[in-house]
Amino acid sequence: MVRALRGLGQRVTSRIWRLGYASRFFLAILMYSGTSLRRLHLTIREIYFTGVLSLIIILVSGLFVGMVLGLQGYDTLQRYGSTEALGVLVSLSLVRELGPVVAALLFASRAGSAITAEIGMMKATEQLSAMEMMAVDPISRVVAPRFWGGVISMPLLAALFSAMGIFGGYLVGVQLIGVDEGSFWSQMQASVDFRQDILNGVIKSFVFGIIVSWVAVFEGYDAEPTAEGVSGATTRTVVTSSLAILAADFILTAFMFTGT
Amino acid sequence: MSRTTLDLWVGFFVAVGLGALLFLALKVGNLASSSSGETYAIQAKFDNIGGLKVRGAVKSAGVVVGRVTEIRFDPEAYLALVTIQVDARYKFPRDTFATINTSGLLGEQYIGFEVGGDTEMLKAGDTIKKTQSAVVLEKLISQFMFNKAAEDGGKK
Numbered sequence A: 001m002v003r004a005l006r007g008l009g010q011r012v013t014s015r016i017w018r019l020g021y022a023s024r025f026f027l028a029i030l031m032y033s034g035t036s037l038r039r040l041h042l043t044i045r046e047i048y049f050t051g052v053l054s055l056i057i058i059l060v061s062g063l064f065v066g067m068v069l070g071l072q073g074y075d076t077l078q079r080y081g082s083t084e085a086l087g088v089l090v091s092l093s094l095v096r097e098l099g100p101v102v103a104a105l106l107f108a109s110r111a112g113s114a115i116t117a118e119i120g121m122m123k124a125t126e127q128l129s130a131m132e133m134m135a136v137d138p139i140s141r142v143v144a145p146r147f148w149g150g151v152i153s154m155p156l157l158a159a160l161f162s163a164m165g166i167f168g169g170y171l172v173g174v175q176l177i178g179v180d181e182g183s184f185w186s187q188m189q190a191s192v193d194f195r196q197d198i199l200n201g202v203i204k205s206f207v208f209g210i211i212v213s214w215v216a217v218f219e220g221y222d223a224e225p226t227a228e229g230v231s232g233a234t235t236r237t238v239v240t241s242s243l244a245i246l247a248a249d250f251i252l253t254a255f256m257f258t259g260t
Numbered sequence B: 001m002s003r004t005t006l007d008l009w010v011g012f013f014v015a016v017g018l019g020a021l022l023f024l025a026l027k028v029g030n031l032a033s034s035s036s037g038e039t040y041a042i043q044a045k046f047d048n049i050g051g052l053k054v055r056g057a058v059k060s061a062g063v064v065v066g067r068v069t070e071i072r073f074d075p076e077a078y079l080a081l082v083t084i085q086v087d088a089r090y091k092f093p094r095d096t097f098a099t100i101n102t103s104g105l106l107g108e109q110y111i112g113f114e115v116g117g118d119t120e121m122l123k124a125g126d127t128i129k130k131t132q133s134a135v136v137l138e139k140l141i142s143q144f145m146f147n148k149a150a151e152d153g154g155k156k
Helices: A002-031 A034-038 A040-050 A052-080 A083-124 A127-133 A138-177 A181-191 A194-222 A227-256 B003-028 B137-155
Strands: B039-046 B057-060 B063-074 B079-087 B097-102 B109-114
Touching (some): A002 A194, A034 A040, A034 A138, A040 A052, A040 A083, A040 A138, A052 A083, A052 A138, A052 B003, A083 A138, A083 A194, A083 A227, A083 B003, A138 A181, A138 A194, A194 A227, A194 B003, B039 B063
Antiparallel strands (some): B057 B063, B063 B079, B097 B109
């Protein structure tokens, strides 16, 4: 009984300790990010690895999500005889929710895991210690550029995902099924508000970018310097950031889309 | 990979991403139409606004001429006080008749202007005198049912 309680207590304190460590790590990234902004090519290289290389998966899955939305939305809407609202359904669900969230989930598994594995391997092969020996701070040289690369890439990827999804919905709805093109676009424009819907979606994806990048660099930096530790850290990155994205999405949605 | 190709790809990525944002703002959203020019505010009092919402459309002859910007309850007159921003390009006579209509059977509700014959025009801050409330479907149905029941009762 006492041992069980002690185990519980230890687990809770270690979690809290880890959370505090992660927060201090976050502050350290912000403090040392001057270098990554001054030596911009470091960040640009990371935008290439996290953003450009994620383009294919984001575009293709955005297209398919939009096409599925078009099919399913049409099937439901035609029962109520309001298939012209298909554009509204596709665009609002993509811009508000699916774009930021699904893009962030894909981003976490495509780019976040890679960042964690890379930093973890650097730690395991003692490259980080070597940098410290050469008086190069690994946080400003390795961690901060990867963090900012992810934060910059994420909103752009989410916007691409939404745009591609709406194009997919257009392809299925208008070209394949034959919903009227004029009402598809005009009803969409009438009910999608720039500030209320699009800007909030961008803010969401920005927050998700911070979450994913933060979790990824932290797990990599904190990984046990063994092959096993790196693989565990990579798994934790995907699980933790996915859960954090969904929880943050609920909180942000509750703040943004209620009371109107 | 050399640095110039890297820069090229990142530049391409950022440009495409910003292009997608622009597409969302202009083609999907209402940024292009909502920011067009000046508006003036007028008010209208309704007995019942039904399902009218802020940002609802204001139409005259079916064309959108303004937006609902505020809906308040007037505690003295027990009426709904609706503030409307009308596009400054359009002027309406003083005796314009404001009705709350529904687009389609169960669609969104909007305010319709039926233009009167007054020579004086509405100015900013004016209140529309003649209004007609929203049709509440439940009331309509219950009225119909009662009439029907009364008719059937009369026949017997």
